[in-house]
Amino acid sequence: QSALTQPRSVSGSPEQSATISCTGTSSDVGSYNYVSWYQQHPGKAPKLMIYDVSKRPSGVPDRFSGSKSGNTASLIISGLQPEDEADYYCCSYAGSQTWVFGGGTKLTVL
Amino acid sequence: DVQLVESGGGLVQPGGSLRLSCAASGFTFSGYWMYWVRQVPGKGLAWVSRIKYDGTYTSYADSVKGRFTVSRDNAKNTLYLQMNSLRAEDTAVYYCARDYSSVPDYWGQGTLVTVSS
Numbered sequence: 001q002s003a004l005t006q007p008r009s010v011s012g013s014p015e016q017s018a019t020i021s022c023t024g025t026s027s028d029v030g031s032y033n034y035v036s037w038y039q040q041h042p043g044k045a046p047k048l049m050i051y052d053v054s055k056r057p058s059g060v061p062d063r064f065s066g067s068k069s070g071n072t073a074s075l076i077i078s079g080l081q082p083e084d085e086a087d088y089y090c091c092s093y094a095g096s097q098t099w100v101f102g103g104g105t106k107l108t109v110l
Numbered sequence: 111d112v113q114l115v116e117s118g119g120g121l122v123q124p125g126g127s128l129r130l131s132c133a134a135s136g137f138t139f140s141g142y143w144m145y146w147v148r149q150v151p152g153k154g155l156a157w158v159s160r161i162k163y164d165g166t167y168t169s170y171a172d173s174v175k176g177r178f179t180v181s182r183d184n185a186k187n188t189l190y191l192q193m194n195s196l197r198a199e200d201t202a203v204y205y206c207a208r209d210y211s212s213v214p215d216y217w218g219q220g221t222l223v224t225v226s227s
Contacts, residue, residue, distance in 0.1 A: 003154065036213035038155070045205060045217040046155065052211055089155050093212055097169035099157040101147075 004102035011108040020105045022073040022090030030071040034093035037075045041086045085109045112136040112216040119221030132189040132206030140184035143209035148202035196225045
């Protein structure tokens with residue numbers, strides 16, 4: 001149950017795009033499409049932004065998208081807005097009814 | 111609206127016990143699997159446990175297996191986490207979350223557990 005690997009920080013200018021990667025193994029990200037992404041502002045609870053690799057819950061802007069290739073999943077945020085500045089976490093099903101999260105990425109909108 | 115409200119956190123000595131509760135409203139609690147996830151202040155999220163909608167199946171992270179027990183009372187719309195043999199490394203904010211398509215979707219605001227002498 002080792003944590004998924006995410007970059008510590010990512011930055012981008014308003015209206016540009018940012019991509020956050022999430023690298024796991026063939027036992028988690030590589031084997032299942034149960035990859036989700038969460039946004040967390042300071043002092044707040046996490047908010048689900050993407051599930052099943054690329055699906056958006058109702059109410060999440062279509063600027064947020066997700067993809068997966070092999071053992072690496074990615075969250076892509078296009079048209080960055082100031083309110084997108086937050087911590088982002090990926091999560092994957094890891095088999096045998098266990099889940100694993102990434103270490104988190106701080107997104108800075110310059 | 112979906113609401114999850116955790117309670118029961120606090121300061122406890124190493125080796126002690128604590129029971130967390132999560133009161134659910136705004137959805138049919140008895141129809142959903144539920145999670146506990148924790149976060150050390152300033153650090154990342156870590157999955158702790160998951161329980162089936164009827165309470166008949168549970169799973170745990172290796173770090174808490176044998177010490178923590180998840181349960182639920184569907185009549186009271188409440189999720190529980192019994193934490194025994196607490197260690198300093200269990201210090202964290204504990205969140206309950208609802209399951210959607212095998213991932214947590216709605217989360218509570220969390221309750222802080224501090225294990226210290």
